[in-house]
Amino acid sequence: MCVGVRGERGTPMDGDISATTVVIRREPKTENYSSFIIENEDHTLGDLIRMKLVNNERVLFAGYMIPHPLDLKNRMIIRVRTTEDLSPEQALQDAIEAALEEISGLEESFKAEIQSTQSHFSSHYDLY
Secondary structure: OOEEEEOOOEEEEOOOOOOOOEEEEEOOOOOOEEEEEEEEEOHHHHHHHHHHHHOOOOEEEEEEOOOOOOOOOOOOEEEEEOOOOOOOOHHHHHHHHHHHHHHHHHHHHHHHHHHHHHHHHHHOOOOO
């Protein structure tokens, strides 16, 4: 997945911003609290990332929202507050990595089951 990141001033940083764009907004009044606006994503990714964030003991708050569909902006907003020893950006990065690991494990299990099923049927139902 190509991800473009925009900093506080909205300038593009690493990645292809034509795919998914992430805008980071640090909350000036609260320590270790940031909002991440992720374009072109929905509840599927939002809930997965939120679940991974709340499993981190150093994350004090994690939530996401999808604005109303009539807003016409296809985006998701993730809000994260962390303890002093972890930045919200690092917490989000850790959550994404944990989600990718889980998905990779699921993919490997799925492929193994497909192979097992195909070999089972080909040995029991040899039609030729």
